[in-house]
Amino acid sequence: MVAGPHRARLSPPDSQRGALWESRVPDLASVIQQARTLHPPRQASSDSDEEPVLDPEKADCRREARCGAGMSAADFFIPSLPGQPADATVTMYGGHIASAPPKNGSPDTESDAHLYFYLVRNRHIADTERTLLWFNGGPGCSSFDGGLMEIGPFRLAPHGDGKLVELEGAWNEYANVIFIDQPVGTGYSYMSTNEYLHDLPEAADHVVEFLSKFYKIFPEFANHDTYIAGESYAGQYIPYIARAILETTRIPTRLKGIMIGNGWIDPLNQYPAYLDFALQAGVIKEGSEAEKKVRKAHDTCVTRMKMDGGIGGKRLPVHIGYCELILAGITDSTIQSVNGQNMCVNNYDVRLTDTHPACGMNWPPDVHDLAPYLSREDVKTAFHATRHEGPWTECNGQVGANFYTPNSLPSVTLLPDLLTKIQVMMFAGAEDLICNHVGIERMIENLHWNGARGWENATEEEWVVNGRTAGTWTTSRNMTYVKILEASHMVPYDQPLAAHDMFLRFVGASLLSAAGPAAQVPSRIGNEIPAVLGSTRPDGSSLNSTLADGSSTLGSAGQMDDSVLSGSKGDSSLSDGSWWSPLSGGAVEGLAHASSAIVLVLLMGAALGGFLWYRRRTGLSGRRRAGAGKGWASLTPRGKQHARAQNLGRGGGQGMGGVEDDGGLDASTTEDERDRRLRAGTSGGGGGGEEQDSHELDELMRSSHAQSRQRLFDVEDEEALDAGKRRQKERRDLDEEAKVFGLGDDDEGGDASGGETDTIADKEGRRNWRS
Structure with missing residues (x-):
């Protein structure tokens, strides 16, 4: 002001x-x-009015x-x-x-x-x-x-x-x-x-x-x-x-x-910009009488500044009276009588008006x-x-x-x-x-x-x-x-x-460091989904539960109404914002939300990378297990044991499950045995085994990184395929990938096998993640 x-x-x-x-x-x-x-000058005071100075430093x-x-x-x-x-x-x-x-x-x-x-x-x-x-x-x-x-x-x-x-x-x-x-x-x-x-x-x-x-x-x-x-x-x-x-x-x-x-x-540079901004913002119209009057003041200002300012205007003062006439002319050109009161543009926000001659001083x-x-x-x-x-x-x-x-x-x-x-x-x-x-x-x-x-x-x-x-x-x-x-x-x-x-x-503030190292450590009790403490929505429900049931996606986060005082405590309208808002629920909770989202994206990226590299190497397509949801938990590469994320979006969402070895599942394992192991948690489903509760995210990232690094230097038989066979394989892979993300017809098992159907939220969530 x-x-x-x-x-x-x-x-x-x-x-x-x-x-x-x-x-x-x-x-x-x-x-x-x-x-x-x-403020008249202070009269010299007598010695008795002054306190003695005992310390020269003071x-x-x-x-x-x-x-x-x-x-x-x-x-x-x-x-x-x-x-x-x-x-x-x-x-x-x-x-x-x-x-x-x-x-x-x-x-x-x-x-x-x-x-x-x-x-x-x-x-x-x-x-x-x-x-x-x-x-x-x-x-x-x-x-x-x-x-x-x-x-x-x-x-x-x-x-x-x-x-x-x-x-x-x-x-x-x-x-x-x-x-x-x-x-x-x-x-x-x-x-x-x-x-x-x-x-x-x-x-x-x-x-x-x-x-x-x-x-x-x-x-x-x-x-x-x-x-x-x-x-x-x-x-x-x-x-x-x-x-x-x-x-x-x-x-x-x-x-x-x-x-x-x-x-x-x-x-x-700033005085002449008054006219250009006023024209761009529509404060005055190009070719109008108002522009002609203001341009006259503008041209006078520019000419005088060249004469008085020296090379590069280095001798110009901070205030130039004859240049102030540009702003005054713009303001005066906007005066209109409204209900008997003269109104003018608000100089501080041209979207608004104010009474004349304040023109913004009441704002x-x-x-x-x-x-x-x-x-x-x-x-x-x-x-x-x-x-x-x-x-x-x-x-x-x-x-x-x-x-x-x-x-x-x-x-x-x-x-x-x-x-x-x-x-x-x-x-x-x-x-x-x-x-x-x-x-x-x-x-x-x-x-x-x-x-x-x-x-x-x-x-x-x-x-x-x-x-x-x-x-x-x-x-x-x-x-x-x-x-x-x-x-x-x-x-x-x-x-x-x-x-x-x-x-x-x-x-350059590091917000995760403000929350401390505990803000990066997920934990759980019983069958809870592992989460950083405090990572809940404003209504108190778990952030991870939200992702698991498919009711929220990263892409729809954060549409907070700025008409409310920024994060004012006790303001009921804040509860209408999404869990992603960095102000909802307090600063530390907002940091927990942000860190959880970051870890989620990294996890999904690592899991997808591992899966695609594996499929490229072996030529095997991911298949949906009968009776399982059509999220990431349904992707089961066969013929190899490796650490992976299970239950990512079981039931159509994007929740996070445990990470551990396949527990010996291979092509010879019967469907009943596989389902029994999944329910028991021996193949990484559900919440995962107790032995990996506090380390499952790290293990997933380390495992995925190691596999990706190995595959970068692994020479496959695919090099020996002729061009025709390679193109056929790539086409099959693309078709399978389209099915994985719900972009094509269902693959084997499909919805007819009793699996849960993709919801709009599920497809939208995956699309946002890929972006």
């Missing part, structure tokens, strides 16, 4: 802006004068609340929040930490600048500890936008009088997340003197100072893999903060990568509950934010007006160097206008990094999450770009599942 009707990328008054721009931006001098009135902690002089992590602990569910499982910390950088190598004892942080600890550790620093944009917008509307563990219930709903699948599931209000004066951050910042390097230095003190209070975080993420104007903050962290020797941060969502990064609807909640005294007390005077505001106009970056180059100029040291991800919601994907894509195409320009030969891949196409994914030379479909300026707000998957992929 950003301040003002538009992005609030405010620059000093420019005589070239015209009336349209002047009507939206207050005179900078009046804003500064107002700021001085609201010279910048002149009061107990500064930097936590004499304070520990326990002093920042948040036991609970007003409106929090009684069964919430979130561990939180929060408070103010002094952020004024040293002056001439000594602590700044005059400044009272403090940044506010809200820390949410991870629920699980995925192979290593990770910490994410999150920043919202503006400039001057609070990171509680991200904390309570996007990636944090709580959402405010709509019109719920401050009731919080805990979410599963928030970004703190596998990483610690620190939401930081900066620059000073943003959100709960504060200063008691006129200390508004003006430039990006200044803001970055404040974050470095904040981290240096944060690590003294929470020393373990200095050893975590650290990432920085944010959106909108944070596209300027983040590269500057990343550079400051990488260059300083004052803090030991292990910075691994940065993520920028719908970021404002490169004015040279998302959660924002109307946010300010009253965070302004309550009991809430501020819980957050350890009482030193912030007055109500909480989402975006501080004074901070934004002062942050006009007179000496800062656009952050795009920092990216090539950063890309030689860390991973960089750009992601963009496809429906955002204000920082749209067209401009971000052009920026990347024109960027030169790591020895080449743009993507070179990188391929754009389809990205699918939970059975649905989430967008596209492109990666090359440390740069990753993700375009998220059906998403706005605030991607996690619209697409929480996809956004979380994107984050986990970027940081």
Whole structure:
């Protein structure tokens, strides 16, 4: 989110802006004068007002609340929040930490600048500890936008009088997340003197100072893999903060990568993209009067940038007043009167409208509950934010007006160097206008990094999450770009599942390791089908039982309704989702589902590979046993003993049976004897013998792999067959394979022999598995 009707990328008054721009931006001098009135310079205090500084190392902690002089992590602990569910499982910390950088190598004892942080600890550790620093944009917008509307563990219930709903699948599931209000004066951050910042390097230095003190209070975080993420104007903050962290020797941060969502990064490429996106999205019509007016502003912007920006636009400022007229013209062209109220396009989601002149500032609807909640005294007390005077505001106009970056180059100029040291991800919601994907894509195409320009030969891949196409994914030379479909300026707000998957992929989290080694060990009691503990559907029934009776298939998994708050606890609509949903039933249970599905696919692949190699070698076709189901359990290669999967889908499903030797079954074994042994479990049917309960999956995979490897180097008599006989044999094999998968007429025995008939679910399940 950003301040003002538009992005609030405010620059000093420019005589070239015209009336349209002047009507939206207050005179900078009046804003500064107002700021001085609201925050007069602090008068020099007498010696009696100051507490003595006893420890030189804490010279910048002149009061107990500064930097936590004499304070520990326990002093920042948040036991609970007003409106929090009684069964919430979130561990939180929060408070103010002094952020004024040293002056001439000594602590700044005059400044009272403090940044506010809200820390949410991870629920699980995925192979290593990770910490994410999150920043919202503006400039001057609070990171509680991200904390309570996007990636944090709580959402405010709509019109719920401050009731919080805990979410599963928030970004703190596998990483610690620190939401930081900066620059000073943003959100709960504060200063008691006129200390508004003006430039990006200044803001970055404040974050470095904040981290240096944060690590003294929470020393373990200095050893975590650290990432920085944010959106909108944070596209300027983040590269500057990343550079400051990488260059300083004052803090030991292990910075691994940065993520920028719908970021404002490169004015040279992003300003002209406004018109192109508006035409593509249908916000304005090609050839209309609206396009002619906007194109005039567009052409003026491009011409002026070429004149003022130098080669490659490297001298351009972050904010360009005459280019802001493009967005203003697009917005104004959409104004329509509806029931006596002027409406316009929502600049953050072009699928929506808003009242004029807000044009998106009333969105998302959660924002109307946010300010009253965070302004309550009991809430501020819980957050350890009482030193912030007055109500909480989402975006501080004074901070934004002062942050006009007179000496800062656009952050795009920092990216090539950063890309030689860390991973960089750009992601963009496809429906955002204000920082749209067209401009971000052009920026990347024109960027030169790591020895080449743009993507070179990188391929754009389809990205699918939970059975649905989430967008596209492109990666090359440390740069990753993700375009998220059906998403706005605030991607996690619209697409929480996809956004979380994107984050986990970027940081390389190993979810199975988060569940521990026990999540990969199946077990059973009695006649149960072996399964990983906890691998059940939301209704409590066994996942393996589901597969055995053919009522679920992998291909139909995961169609979860994103209209529900992502994984909100106690939400009855979650029970309507399938067992495959990674959020249903809790994170660990979701991991068990995922691991079980992976093992199932590997098992089937190994079994099929062994069967086909065997048949190719011997020329014998698999036959269905009379009285057995027509799933994988009915395939019995004759004349050779080997380990195999029995009962895969007995009765038409895809369940898993035991794995052991054939127990001496061969061509001479009578049908009655074979059936007797199958019922007794001596040939690997049913649940398998007790002696292989805990190792049957490993044994199957080892056995199948060994057989496949042997057959690769085994010279068969088939080499001696003439071409005609080989073609006849291959045709017979193909016919038999078609029958196995229910694609042709039944083979011997068939349904007439008393075997169970194939169901539609059975055929569909096999087809999905083969895909």
